[in-house]
Amino acid sequence: MFPRSETTPGAGLPPPASPSTARAALTVQVSGPTPLIRAGLERVAAAAGLSVVRRGEVADVQLRSTPGLGSPLEVIAEVGLITVRISQIPDALAWECVRDLVERLLSAPSR
Numbered sequence: 001m002f003p004r005s006e007t008t009p010g011a012g013l014p015p016p017a018s019p020s021t022a023r024a025a026l027t028v029q030v031s032g033p034t035p036l037i038r039a040g041l042e043r044v045a046a047a048a049g050l051s052v053v054r055r056g057e058v059a060d061v062q063l064r065s066t067p068g069l070g071s072p073l074e075v076i077a078e079v080g081l082i083t084v085r086i087s088q089i090p091d092a093l094a095w096e097c098v099r100d101l102v103e104r105l106l107s108a109p110s111r
């Protein structure tokens with residue numbers, strides 16, 4: 001779980017450099033234990049050029065801070081640790097988006 005912070009994860013990060021239409025078509029479903037954590041993760045995912053979908057919708061990537069839903073590609077964010085779980089080989093676009101997402105999550109301030 002994330003420590004309490006006065007900053008939102010992803011705050012202050014630059015927006016993505018004009019994501020391609022294909023990249024923006026990659027969807028992500030975000031889950032977290034609190035609305036603030038979910039909102040922060042959604043902000044980081046959007047900054048990485050991913051399209052956030054509503055709870056219950058099918059997504060290409062799962063981004064969460066708690067145990068997940070069994071998606072073929074999951075990104076689990078904890079303080080100072082990002083875990084990527086893969087059960088199917090992702091395409092190049094998915095790898096690129098996940099790399100960008102992980103970079104942004106690890107560079108976000110965790111005060």
